[in-house]
Amino acid sequence: MDDYKFLFKVVLVGNAGVGKTCLVRRFTQGLFPPGQGATIGVDFMIKTVEVEGEKVKLQIWDTAGQERFRSITQSYYRSAHALILVYDISCQPTFDCLPDWLREIEEYASSKVLRILVGNKIDRDDREIPTHVGEDFAARHNMYFLETSAKEADNVEKLFMQIAEDLMEQARSKDLPRYDTSTANIDSRTSTIGDSSCCSKLI
Amino acid sequence: MEEQEMSKFVTQQAYIDGKIKALSKMIPQLKIIHKDAESLVTTINHISESSEKISGKIRELDTAREKVEECQKRVSDLIDLELCSQGVQKAIYDEDYEQGAALVHRFLSIDQSVVKQTASDFEKVAGLEDAAQKNLQTALNTPAGDKRYPVIYADTLTLLYEGVARMVNVHQPLIETYYGPGKLIAAMNILQKECDNQTRRIVSEFCKTRNMNKKMSQINEISRMSSSSSFSKLEKTDPKDLDVLIGEMTLMHSKIELYIKFVRSKVMTDLDVGISDLDERSKNVDKLEQLIKNSQVSQSKHELLGYYLRMEQYYMEESITKAVNLDTAEQGQHTSSMVDDTFFIIRKCIRRSISSGSLDGICAIINNACRVLESDFCNILRSKLKQGYPSGYLDLTQAYNVLQSSIQQGRLQPGDTEVARTAFVVALNNADSCTYYVEALCDRVMLEIEQAMPAMKENDRGKLESCLSGLSSVTATLKDVIEYGLQQLRASAIKPRVHPWIDSFMNINHEMTEDELSAYDAGETFVQTLIMNLESLLVPFKEVLTPSNYDSLVGVVTNEVISRFEKIVFKTTFNRLGGLVLDKEVRSLAGYLTTSTSWSLRDKFARLTQIATVLNLEKVSEISDYWGDHDGALMWRLTPSELRNVMALRLVLERAPNIKFIRVCI
Numbered sequence: 001m002d003d004y005k006f007l008f009k010v011v012l013v014g015n016a017g018v019g020k021t022c023l024v025r026r027f028t029q030g031l032f033p034p035g036q037g038a039t040i041g042v043d044f045m046i047k048t049v050e051v052e053g054e055k056v057k058l059q060i061w062d063t064a065g066q067e068r069f070r071s072i073t074q075s076y077y078r079s080a081h082a083l084i085l086v087y088d089i090s091c092q093p094t095f096d097c098l099p100d101w102l103r104e105i106e107e108y109a110s111s112k113v114l115r116i117l118v119g120n121k122i123d124r125d126d127r128e129i130p131t132h133v134g135e136d137f138a139a140r141h142n143m144y145f146l147e148t149s150a151k152e153a154d155n156v157e158k159l160f161m162q163i164a165e166d167l168m169e170q171a172r173s174k175d176l177p178r179y180d181t182s183t184a185n186i187d188s189r190t191s192t193i194g195d196s197s198c199c200s201k202l203i
Numbered sequence: 204m205e206e207q208e209m210s211k212f213v214t215q216q217a218y219i220d221g222k223i224k225a226l227s228k229m230i231p232q233l234k235i236i237h238k239d240a241e242s243l244v245t246t247i248n249h250i251s252e253s254s255e256k257i258s259g260k261i262r263e264l265d266t267a268r269e270k271v272e273e274c275q276k277r278v279s280d281l282i283d284l285e286l287c288s289q290g291v292q293k294a295i296y297d298e299d300y301e302q303g304a305a306l307v308h309r310f311l312s313i314d315q316s317v318v319k320q321t322a323s324d325f326e327k328v329a330g331l332e333d334a335a336q337k338n339l340q341t342a343l344n345t346p347a348g349d350k351r352y353p354v355i356y357a358d359t360l361t362l363l364y365e366g367v368a369r370m371v372n373v374h375q376p377l378i379e380t381y382y383g384p385g386k387l388i389a390a391m392n393i394l395q396k397e398c399d400n401q402t403r404r405i406v407s408e409f410c411k412t413r414n415m416n417k418k419m420s421q422i423n424e425i426s427r428m429s430s431s432s433s434f435s436k437l438e439k440t441d442p443k444d445l446d447v448l449i450g451e452m453t454l455m456h457s458k459i460e461l462y463i464k465f466v467r468s469k470v471m472t473d474l475d476v477g478i479s480d481l482d483e484r485s486k487n488v489d490k491l492e493q494l495i496k497n498s499q500v501s502q503s504k505h506e507l508l509g510y511y512l513r514m515e516q517y518y519m520e521e522s523i524t525k526a527v528n529l530d531t532a533e534q535g536q537h538t539s540s541m542v543d544d545t546f547f548i549i550r551k552c553i554r555r556s557i558s559s560g561s562l563d564g565i566c567a568i569i570n571n572a573c574r575v576l577e578s579d580f581c582n583i584l585r586s587k588l589k590q591g592y593p594s595g596y597l598d599l600t601q602a603y604n605v606l607q608s609s610i611q612q613g614r615l616q617p618g619d620t621e622v623a624r625t626a627f628v629v630a631l632n633n634a635d636s637c638t639y640y641v642e643a644l645c646d647r648v649m650l651e652i653e654q655a656m657p658a659m660k661e662n663d664r665g666k667l668e669s670c671l672s673g674l675s676s677v678t679a680t681l682k683d684v685i686e687y688g689l690q691q692l693r694a695s696a697i698k699p700r701v702h703p704w705i706d707s708f709m710n711i712n713h714e715m716t717e718d719e720l721s722a723y724d725a726g727e728t729f730v731q732t733l734i735m736n737l738e739s740l741l742v743p744f745k746e747v748l749t750p751s752n753y754d755s756l757v758g759v760v761t762n763e764v765i766s767r768f769e770k771i772v773f774k775t776t777f778n779r780l781g782g783l784v785l786d787k788e789v790r791s792l793a794g795y796l797t798t799s800t801s802w803s804l805r806d807k808f809a810r811l812t813q814i815a816t817v818l819n820l821e822k823v824s825e826i827s828d829y830w831g832d833h834d835g836a837l838m839w840r841l842t843p844s845e846l847r848n849v850m851a852l853r854l855v856l857e858r859a860p861n862i863k864f865i866r867v868c869i
Contacts, residue, residue, distance in 0.1 A: 009669075037496055040505070041563035044666040059669060068505045071512035072563050075570035079673050 004048055004057040008167045010160070011076050013101055014086035015094040016065030019120040022150035023086065024062045027160050032151050039064040041072045049164050056164045077108035082116065082163045089119040089147065092128045095137075102141060114166055116144040118159060123149040273381075283309065335401040338362045339408060353447045356409040357454035363401050364462040367394060371469055385477025388470050388491055395466075399499035402459070406503045409455070413448055415510060422517045442521040445514055452511040453559040459504040460560035463495055508564050515552055516571050522548045523575060527583055532625065537632040537749045545580060546640045553648055557655050562663050565652060566670040573673035576641070581680045584637075587630035588688040592695050593620045628747045631688040635749045638681045645674045685755070693759050697740070701760065704736045705767040709774060713781030720780045730788035734795045737764070741799060750801070757800040761807055764792070772814055777853050782818030789815040810840040817841075817849045826850070 012020040021039050026032055028045045043062040048055055061080070063073035077083065085101050087094040098117075105115065117138040119129065131147060138145035144162070148155040287306045294303030342359040345352050371387075371394070378390050410416065421440055470491050478484040495501060526544035533540075549572045556568040649671060653659070659667070708729055715723065737760065745753055768789075777785065793808040816837075820826060829837045830846075841849065 037493075040496075041561075042566070042666070044662060044669065046665065068502075068509050071509050071516070072567045075512075075567040075574075078570065078574050079676075 004055040006054065006168055006171055007057045007059060008081040008164065009059045009061065009076075009079055010082045010084060010163060011061045011063060011080040012084045012086060013063055013073065013077075013105070014065055014084075014118075015088070015097050018065065018086045018088040018091070018094050019150050020065065020084075020086050021062050023084075023118070023120060023148065023156055023159075024060050026150040026153055026156045028060065030153075032153075038066060041069055042076060047160075049161060051161070051164050051168050054168065056168055058160060058164060060160075074104065074108050077105065077113075078110060080109060080113055081167050082114040083109055084116045084118055084159070084163075085143070086118045086120050087129070087134075088121050089129045089134070090121055090124045090126045095129045095134075098137060114144075114163065114170070115142070116146065116159070116163065117141075119145075119147040120150060122147045122154060123152045332397055332401070334366050335363050335397075335404075339401075339405055342405075343408065343412075354451045354454055356405060356412075357451050357458055359405050360402070360455055360458045363398065363405065364458060364465075367398050367462070368465055370394065371466075375469070375473070379473075379477075383477065385474055385487070387473035387477075388487055388494070391466060391470055391491075392494060395494060395498055395500070402503050403499045406455075406507065413451075418445070418448075419510060419513060422513055426517070440517075440521075442518045442525070445518050449511065449514050449518060449555065452507055452514070453555050456504060456507045456511060456564070457558060457560040459500055459507070463500065463504070467491065467495065504561075508559070508561055511559060512564060512567050512571075515556065515568055519548060519552045519568075519571060520575060520579075523580065527580075532629045537629075537747070538636045539629045539633060542633045542636055542640065545576075546637075546644060549576070550644060550647070553644075554651065557648075557651055560655070562656065562659075562667065566666055569648070569667075569670045570673060573670075573677055576637075576674075576677045577680050580637075581634075581677075581684055584630050584634045584681075584684050585687060587626060588634075588684065588691055590623060590627065592627045592692050593623050625747075627688070627691075628744075631685065631692075631752055632747075632749045634681050634684045634688065635752045638678050638685075641674050641678050641681070645671055685752070689752075689755055689759050692756065693763065697760055697763050700736075700740060701763050702767055704733050705764065705771055707732070708768070708771045713775050713784065714778040715780045715784070717780070720784065723784065728784075728788065730791050733764075733792065737795070754800045754802055757796065758802070758804065758807075761796050761804050764796070765807055765811055768792075769811060769814070772811075773848065773852070775852065777818045779819070779821070779853070782815065782820070782853060786815040786819040813837065813839065813841055814849050817846065818853055820853075823850065823853075 012024060014020055016038055021036055021043065022032060024043070024045055025036075028047045039062060041064055045060045045062065046057060047060065048057045050056070061076050063069070063076065083105055085098065085105070087098060089095075105113070117134060119131070119134045134147065135145050144166075146155055146159050146162075148159055150156060287309055290306040291303050294300065294306060338359050342355045345355045349355070351358055371391070374390065375387060378386055382389075418440070425440075471488070474484055474487050474491070478487060523545050526541045526548065529544075530539050530541040532538075553565070553568055553572060556565045559565075649667075652667060656663075711723070711729055712719070741753075741757065741760065744756055748756060772785070775781075789808065789811050793805060793812065796808075797804050816829070817826065826846075830839070839846070
């Protein structure tokens with residue numbers, strides 16, 4: 001069953017208890033497991049989706065939010081194609097920590113990584129962070145933004161599908177140019193060296 | 204009569220009206236009653252529920268009472284025991300043997316195992332604490348010179364867990380007999396608390412004695428100072444100094460892991476045997492998982508793993524930096540010491556992570572290794588290749604010029620050429636041999652992990668494989684580096700030399716007569732000179748490059764020769780004999796280059812061979828033997844217009860009247 005055209009690694013990060021595991025479970029298994037204990041280390045799930053008739057395999061890494069697992073979770077940033085930074089819209093501290101998370105992403109992740117900010121738990125009526133505040137933050141830091149509810153399955157499918165589509169587009173458009181630019185570099189270098197040898201031949 | 208009835212009705216009407224009024228008054232009352240009745244029903248339901256609850260409680264109480272009774276019996280047995288032993292002593296003292304024998308008989312009638320159990324229940328937890336205290340004390344008092352000193356905390360943990368395990372093993376049958384199967388988890392709960400306390404103590408002693416906090420903050424400080432590249436640190440803790448400590452941490456971690464595995468398997472088997480109800484069992488399994496997850500032992504485990512990973516990462520990065528700085532290339536070796544050293548370090552770190560017994564730990568180390576190799580290590584190789592290969596001297600003037608310009612650009616010092624060349628070649632070889640090392644590393648690691656963790660879950664395996672696949676992206680980056688190096692080589696060492704050699708083709712007249720042909724054949728032909736020159740270009744590389752790099756180089760040279768040759772051929776005109784010479788020369792050139800490598804390069808010559816074939820035709824019309832859809836036709840690499848141009852090279856001379864026929868043909 002391993003016939004897929006693209007494989008993307010998606011890593012979820014954010015404070016403990018913001019619902020990362022629930023988002024992943026909702027997307028991969030279609031269920032909302034209440035009373036989930038804290039994630040230990042990292043969890044790993046796979047879901048193959050179809051985008052424009054192509055099979056796209058999403059490898060989803062669900063990281064532990066707790067500080068003591070940081071040295072495990074940090075090691076996964078580098079190879080991520082997309083990073084989902086999650087906060088809880090009913091919990092101000094999880095939003096306040098976002099700059100710390102961004103610093104960490106800056107330090108460990110590739111600069112090309114697709115970054116998405118997600119405000120989770122919109123099913124709750126004790127909202128503390130208004131939508132526009134999240135939006136502003138995301139816009140300031142050049143991230144996509146989406147509010148979701150893993151419990152009500154709101155926007156969860158949309159979140160991951162959007163990521164799959166974007167990454168596929170990125171892969172399609174970047175693949176050739178990236179190769180081209182590297183050869184172009186070599187070529188330009190070659191031509192300069194070629195010129196000098198040409199001159200010396202004249203002498 | 205009728206009137207009478209009428210008046211009767213009238214009087215009745217009043218009566219009925221009254222009744223109806225009374226009835227309608229009663230309706231709300233009825234409603235109330237209905238409501239009351241409903242609430243009565245719910246109340247009764249409540250009562251029945253609570254009575255059921257109560258009866259459940261009573262049942263629990265019953266079991267509790269039974270236990271209390273058992274306990275009382277045990278106590279009275281114990282008292283009996285005491286009395287017996289006192290009595291026996293007294294009887295012996297009084298020489299009243301009959302009385303003594305009776306007492307001994309009574310002692311024997313007391314259930315022996317109950318007595319034993321009571322005794323051990325008391326000892327159990329208390330004993331654990333004492334033993335652990337003592338062990339920790341021994342650990343603290345171990346002199347620094349002791350052989351076990353470097354791993355003394357791991358040893359202490361081992362002793363603690365062995366103690367707990369022994370206790371569980373000894374008491375499990377007793378618990379099963381007296382409390383019933385499936386109760387081990389309750390006992391474990393009690394035991395775990397003490398075990399947690401002791402573990403916390405040992406780990407905190409470990410952190411204190413081994414200066415963990417200071418070391419960790421030092422490492423964090425260093426990596427913060429130069430987070431951009433791990434290869435340019437200022438002041439450092441020697442990674443070697445951490446070696447022993449890292450070893451101890453992995454050992455401690457693996458001991459904890461083992462202990463948790465032991466507890467899980469013990470309790471699970473007990474539950475499997477003891478509880479047949481699936482719901483009840485899974486509830487208990489959840490309880491067990493919670494117990495393990497929330498235990499201090501698990502917390503300490505994660506804490507240790509966190510420390511370990513940070514230190515191992517530091518160790519890996521620093522050791523590799525050291526290996527790179529101490530890089531030496533020995534005469535006669537294709538590669539330099541940093542490749543062997545780097546992969547030795549990476550293998551060592553991964554191995555150590557395997558010994559910790561944590562899959563997450565292994566994955567994190569593999570991820571870190573990928574990062575170090577792909578960014579830091581490859582960048583070093585690339586920057587060495589960026590210096591370029593100082594081009595060879597075509598003649599003295601040129602050599603002088605090249606040198607002059609290089610010096611002006613500050614690229615190298617005069618006399619450094621040889622050094623710079625060697626450095627370049629070694630870097631190229633290093634990149635190539637790294638690709639093999641990476642592959643071998645991948646296979647070995649997988650094998651070793653499978654041996655260390657035979658019962659890996661499907662999901663865990665997926666995790667691991669995904670992390671290992673990161674190593675293959677390292678290979679891709681290495682291939683890029685090699686390609687980059689070869690292009691550098693092409694630009695500086697190949698192109699400037701190959702072009703003039705090929706260009707000399709133009710100096711030879713290819714519209715020759717028979718006499719000229721034999722004269723040409725007798726002398727040194729173009730291709731002989733070319734092959735000799737190519738040989739002189741390639742031979743020095745053959746010795747210094749790895750086989751696969753050499754093959755790639757021959758490939759690059761071939762491409763260069765062919766593309767230049769093609770261009771030159773189009774600038775030359777041929778007659779039949781000239782075409783014959785070209786055909787022969789292309790064949791021998793292809794033959795020479797193909798034998799120079801282990802891959803076949805003949806395919807690259809396809810176009811050139813076809814050009815030669817066309818120029819070597821006896822009659823122009825023969826082209827139809829090769830062109831078209833029939834059996835003898837060739838797979839043409841030339842486009843029709845190219846083919847026409849090639850033919851023109853000869854047709855110009857021969858002015859064939861049937862050129863139009865050819866046009867039609869193609």
